Amino acid sequence: MPVARPEPQEPRVIAHLDLDCFYVQVEQRRNPALRGQPTAVVQYNDWKGGGLIAVSYEARKFGVKRSMRGDEAKHVCPGINLVQVPVSRDKADLNVYRSAGSEVVAILSTKGKCERASIDEVYLDLTDAAKEMLSESPPESSEFIFEEATKSNILDLTSDASDREENVKAWLCRADADYQDKLLACGAIIVAQLRVKVLEETQFTCSAGIAHNKMLAKLVSGMHKPAQQTVVPSSSVQDFLASLPVKKMKQLGGKLGSSLQDDLGVETVGDLLGFTEEKLQEYYGVNTGTWLWKTARGISGEEVEDRLLPKSHGCGKTFPGPKALKTNTAVKSWLDKLCEELSERIQSDLNCNKRVAQTLTLHARASKENECNSVKKFPSKSCPLRYGTGKIQEDAMKLFESGLHDFWGYRNTGWSITSLSVTASKIFDIPSGTNSILRYIKGPSSGASSTIVDPSSTPDLTPFVGNVTQTDIAHVHEEQCQPSSSIKEDCDNSSLAKQCGATEEKGVSKKLSKAQESGSILKFLSQSQSAFHEKRNFDGLICSNQGHESSSGASEAGQHGKTNINTAGDHSAGNTWMLNVEDIDPDVVGELPLEIQREIQGWIRPSKHASTKKRGSTISSYFSPSRR
DNA sequence: ACGGATGGCACG
């Protein structure tokens, strides 16, 4: 249920940007012959022509809709081009679209707080940028207004086609406008500039809404599509909402919206004004009641989050009807594929963004054979996430078995699985200070590269390290996760590549020596080698490196065609080493430099309250098994 | 044979 947020007193300038039929645009960029053609993107072509997930505007004219089957689309629009979503491991692979989305986010995140709302949607808080423009180069005293901005749709600004742009320009430059409206005008200009920049740099068009809050911005971003923007002056909100069907509001497209209609006779947002806040709370609870009351008045305090990356990664597949999985073997086989992809994606997230996921969750849908449709839900199950494809597969299968156990009780026959998915969540940044321990462990690209290989500026850990042997290193390498090639270029393609840092490769011998050093450090931190192999769940991560030679000779770096740059983004050379937090020897850590101790605390993270209160505040207290 | 694959959020 939605919940109201406190309303900031200062007026804000919020934008919502939405890529137009995004998947189609991605395919059109890849194959320009598709431009201007009726086109749709489909997945799984075998059954009724596959399901449409994006439809070009040319095709929409024929009545082609999302959720149609390919066959239906062909029927209403015989000339339509159907492009298939890439398939990898026998399932749809959306990585090309994710990557393309990141390109856009990179551009949009330059002007203010930016929230990646989905693969093709972004919220911006442009308040500061708008204020700056207003004080330094206000539209009203500018000779030229950015042309794309003059094509804006201003809610309530009625004008016929002939003088529309003149009227818009006049509105944008109005000297007698509210402070609020002036800010909005600046916001509109900034968004127009951003949209043009996105188009220039990615060839993608997008639509946008500019308003004083997220709700209104989102509401209108889709009003004029494609490739247009819409502004909501606060003076127009009341009338606009009055006649708006409740179902159009975000969050009201489902059951809550239906309930408003069916139970309260509320057809439009305006109808909601007839209810007091208390009355709405009576029906829907305090939170939702207040939210509804505010929503009816165009009030929304929800802030734009500063987040460019997703909060979770999920891989799933459905097995409709006859495709349902009925054996453990079939489930295992599919789960393995899903986990492979998931592993690749979190590995990429780690390499590119220095983030680690902590929780693995399995979702499934199941139906029982004979026994009359007992629609019992298959329970989701989760556990701490251990890195490494094999471990994820192993854990996922266990989660499945656990779920199946609950699903069935004890009798174990005749189930069938109609969907499976695995999700990695609770993702955190890995701290990386200048004096980070990662400098000891990672390759040259981790910090100041020169100091890494310069012993004089690198604190000497020798006293703590003890014997370094090849077996230590081999042991560490066992824990490596090698991403496959399919998302190898993720970092390079996405703007996020910058975060990977770019460095020239150092000599192999130096890297080897770094590897030895890091292996020894891991060994040094590790209390018991055998613990690595126990079935316990992974509860922490020591490091990722970017730039070491892989131990296997099968490095594909050469195929990359890029020498010399961004070894960090080159997955083929990136290894990740992991160590179970439970295996870190607290006594030994206690002797490390303080800064490093603090950093290690950061890895153990669960921060908030988890361990500190229960177990005191010394670092060693973090290393007793924290869960399970 | 539910459009499918992903995501986010609030609740209990």
Add this chain to the structure above:
DNA sequence: TCGTGCCAT
């Protein structure tokens, strides 16, 4: 906290 919904595209 985890698991369940609901919502969105």
